[in-house]
Amino acid sequence: MLQEKIESLLARALERAALPVKLEGKVTASPRKEYGDFASSVAVAGARQLGQNPLELAGRLAGLLAELDRGQTASKIEVVKPGFINFFLKDEVVQDAIPEIIERDRAWGQGSGVKGQEEKILLEFVSANPTGPLHVGHGRWAVIGDNIARLLKAAGGRVATEFYVNNVGAQVENLEASVRAVRAGQPVPEGGYGGAYIKDVQGGTRKEMLAFLLGQQQETLRQLGITFDRWSYENELHDRGEVLAAVQKLRDLGATFEEGGATWFKAQELGDDKNRVLTREDGRPTYFAADIAYHLDKFARGYGRLIDIWGTDHHGYAPRLKAALKVLDQPADKFEIIIGQLVTLYRGGEPVRMSKRTGELITLQEVLDEIGADATRFFFSATDVNSHLDFDLELAKQRSVSNPVYYLQYAHARICSILRKSKVKSQKSKIDLSGLTYPAERELMLKLLAWPRLVAAAAAARQPHRVTEYGKELAIVFHHFYEQCRVLGNPGRLTLVDASRITLRNVLELLGISAPESM
């Protein structure tokens, strides 16, 4: 790719000048077109470290670069103010990179890899309690999780996804009691579930009730295009004795103490706020104990890297679990926890609480029914999961026609329409692209060619919203091109449009959003 070419040139220049300066992240697309196509701040960054004048250093490097390149890649290499080096690529270098997009097609953007992370990855997300319908926050984790899985796979990673079903503990006992109470026409017990959905829960046994509710969750997720490679049930860990075995291991390692009849994990020595109970006074293990066993099981199943996505309401739980895994000699640095901030739902400007116990609950299913899977996925894919999200349902409905998701889909549909009308088929090779020199064409080509790099960066950062941002940018650049350049009858532009189609489709696919051929 183009950026790699620049990086490689710079690396050789630095080597020749015998300058031990880190190049990583010091080559970027230029922020303004006056600054060329790519820019490097390596001279500014390295100047102090080397005790040199940044401008002089940049000048020296630029001279070496010109010498090494011999005008093959860059039409101009310039040095400006503080010491930036700007690269202006030759048109033919950009044009020559386009056929690869057509050749790679669905694989375009894939396999760029995440350096140093070749382990098998297990990605766990949603893992909602099977005590009611999924709420909007779950929808956010679900979409983000599914997108991260797609991203990691696209980057070449081996990823499996998993949903952990907490079918043991007080919450499921409360659920059963609530269902039975409502059926008997009695008020739900203290700590029970009062939602309207309780009366619709089917099943005569607790197991059947949980299966019914889990089935509803699965159906909602299916409508969102989300499936899991595996559903892990908490009760199986208990049944196999793995939970108590995990506690025993901690005991053997001297990481526990007994107090008040309970077994405690010495979490405080390991950075947690306080010590944590593993088995209660009556001998029953806590959720924490089961979760330790669960994560031991994940590593034992051969996964070298674990990624969990949790809601922010569980973030305080992270230190104890990490501490326990560390004590148990697990590779704690290979255990990532992504904390997702909550979604605050508004309806007509009024905040709606997302508690399972309020009557005013708005479920993920309702949101799906209102605005559709594509828009729901796009909306949750558009923001950094680490930021709070305010979402007004009325607003989403009102502007559903001008929702950004349609902007991307429309661009794709337009492209398909052009290609349908064209008599000439886009070809993989022997197409003369030398006519593509117009600014809008050049801008589009550069944007397309940035795709593989973006996939790798988004995967490494576990930030699917970068893909969404890229998609919006690409659609803008394409529409810009479309308004200015007539395509039909121009084989070079037709190839460019086909490359745009492939890239846009791959973007939408990575986000789990449909790419319609007509709208």
Add this chain to the structure above:
RNA sequence: GCGCCUGUAGCUCAAUGGAUAGAGCAGCAGAUUUCUAAUCUGCUGGUUGCAGGUUCGAUUCCUGUCAGGCGCGCCA
């Protein structure tokens, strides 16, 4: 009280420590005998909560402070 996250345009959100902080929506003014106007062009809109610090350079890193969210169970 302690901990984690957040604070950017009227609203919703972007911006690996880089150059003049960007989009969409909303508002205003325009564009269609032309491949899909679900589009495009232009304008309006900012002390990046506030105060310091580090740096050649800070929305980004550090300290303090204010505001909001979430935690601080022998619940999960």
